[in-house]
Amino acid sequence: MPTYQQAAALVQSAGTDYSKESYRPQFHYSPPAMWLNDPNGMVYFEGEYHLMYQHHPESTVWGPMHWGHAVSKDLVAWETLPVAMSPDHNGAIFSGCAVVDWKDTSGFFDGGSGLVAIFTHADIYPDSDRPRQRQSLAYSKDKGRSWTFYTGNPVLSDTGITDFRDPKVFWMEEAGVWVMVLACGDHIRFYRSANLKDWDFASEFGKSDGSHYGVWECPDLFELPIDGSNRKKWVLIVSIGDNPDYPEGSKTQYYIGSFDGWKFVNENAPDTVLWLDEGRDNYAAVSWSDIPEEDGRRVIIGWMSNWRYANQTPTASWRGAATLPRVLSLTSRNGSVALTQMPVQEIERLREESFSWNGVAVTPEVPFIHKTNNDLLEIEANIDIRSGDEVHIQLKSSGQSETIIGYDPVREWLFIDRSKSGLTDFNPSFACKHGARVAPENGSIKLRIWLDRSAVEVFAGEGLVALTDQIFPDNPIDSVWISTESGRAELNSLHIHTLNSIYKPGNSTEQVSRRVNV
Template sequence: MEKAYNESDRQQLVYSARRGWLNDPNGLCYFNGAYHLFHQHNPYSSAWEAMHWNHAVSTDLVHWQELGTVLAPDETGAVWSGGAVVDTHNTSGLGENNGIPPILLFYTAAGSVHTQGIAFSTDGGATFRRYDRNPVIGPLTQDKERDPAVIWDDKAGVWRLMLYLGDKSREFALFQSDDLLAWQETSRLTIPGGRECPDMLMMTDEVTGARQVIVLEANGNYLAGSFDGGRFVAANSGRFFQRSETGRGIYAGQTFKNIPDDRIVYLAWQQDFVRNKVFSQSMTMPVELRLRQGALLAQPVPELKVLRCEEDTGCHELCFATGGETRYLTIYGNDIAFDGMAREVRIGAAKLRYPASGTLHWRLFVDRNTMTLFEDEGRLWYGCAIHRWANTPLIGYVKPQNLEIHHLRSIWQ
């Protein structure tokens, strides 16, 4: 393992940047056998400032190779969050007739005013350049509108873009386009509890077979419904992850676009303390999303099982079950209570409602700086930053029944 990825403050089960500050994942997409992860990045400091887009790739969603900066601030401002499109049929006309579809990155140019721009690649994501007719959406609200997300609406035969309009209104605007370059606003909507970093995806309900549109935002709140012309009509709502009361939890994720076979994989920023002056923050584990009777479920991708090993590495996956009783668990000095009477999990100050009655099966991932809890059917997902107390064991004196412990090797090996 490289020393640069084995520092004591470095997460070992999830992606982090080699140097500098990291936050929102951006432009997630799959192309030609590789998953492309772009993200907000300050390469010069472990604090948030002067946002760039950094780039990493993976063939398995587990092991990542960092490639470096693809977009840096310019005269239009810092480069804030956005999404990606693999323009398979070259509807934008930005392709070069070389048999490689262009990959378009939609981003917010965060200057004195906020506008939305495009950068694109014609060599499969190796290099990107800005579109020479930016912005494709000009200033709208003077409230730091940001974070464009784009999908193809196959029913209507148009591209749709969703944009956060700022903290004053907490509204999101919907736009449509035939060519990814010229955009017309069609409607506005709100997501209860919603703020910034929207995403849109098409999913098939595994029970009803209905095809639905999901719109979601940074805090994990979502609406499930359909497009009616340029309007979104909601049928269900929910929240597919829970956030830490400290503000250091799962935030601002999006899904990888263009994955084959309708697979939906979501990745978010795992907020953390700033622990040193060289690098800070990480991504979450990638999770697979499913839709069941209008409810969005999140489970760790099965590829993560490749990390299981025999050696005690200090990173672990714990599998266990709880019922109507109360069970206590202490992980490196961090207390968790599974209260069957109150039907809740308590982690620090956080209180998480049980997703169902009866016996529940859990998977708890322990990294160097975080704990991430999943209910096995995907009905609860929670991540939080932790401190490991000195001279404390992995598990305290009380252990859940039927506990399985899997040690996990580093993704950097």
């Protein structure tokens, strides 16, 4: 296996065309080479969105963690920068966050402002095989191009807790303090600091709330308005690690409640479980810090994989990708408040050609068929399902692969079936059919679907339900079929947009005629 530097040199010397790689996502971020998992250190500063991530630069499987680094001006096109942070005498660089220290509360910036990363240093307790996880700081005075470890690291530790990691920090203006949200095995702990260096315990949450089928990881906490009003709620996000006894593998849940700077209070019953994404491949999702107030969005991104099979997915020179960036909102539905999510509008800039239809009836004998020579698609579908028959949107390749996005009106169930989606035998859990309840509105369902070379993201009900799945077709997907199992359904409206690759210079419309599996 080449080193990171050798791999980078090889890519540069070979002039690798990412648009020709069989499973390389074309509008989702992926590392040029080697391993990626959790998003880290996402922060907006001086016109750039920073996306850092768990990265093993020596292998395509998980290993000694570094922070990889990419930046974007529009959340669409990404420039990969050199590795931001590498392991030092305190250990590997596990997950964490980054903030803008506008007021120089840390004293790192000589009265100015700059970026501070708060992350978990991971090693082993001396003379032991017990993992040790402690929180540390690094700072950057040059827009994230170089990082300096704080000489006082670590700044927070607890010898009584083994899983003690993944800090998410934000400035709470009304309290005049930094708040840290930390994953601690089976619960969340909150800490407070005036300077990012000295932390005091505030409270804990969650030992009896929500799902506990795996270790808790990668928390986030933020406030959102409800339906754009002045009424607000706090949202706490918690990811859950893989448990062999549960078919879903790793997954992410959320809570809605209140937070006063000290304590989070869940407004739902403790046994209520709210899933961020009902697909198999959206994990460790956290949001960007310091997006300008005039923008007003809370934007989140996740790791598009699952610990059940993350080290086994069938890519060669790289492994792991990020979901599309998504805008989070709160909405009132049926007397309760729910989280909604939709990809950022900037993604629409990738649209190339658009095709539209209205009032099309489909049956098993007369399906709707759209052929395409572009396997990058955005689909908007409004489907009348009052006939009570199951509707299928089939994404088919010229080979034997097909991924089905279906809706069962009787069960009010939206699903993805990837059992015949292409390469699935690398792990017995991958070939599956799974979904979530989606209630129709006025006898119809509305879907937004993004299809990339090795991923499909489905959003229903204006983002009330999301399903994110990896797929590995045997050949490029070249047709969209819509039909019913029996009876008929009507496509009230259907829009199919072909998308440009972010890797084509100037978003050229040149089609790729041959791909290689790398």
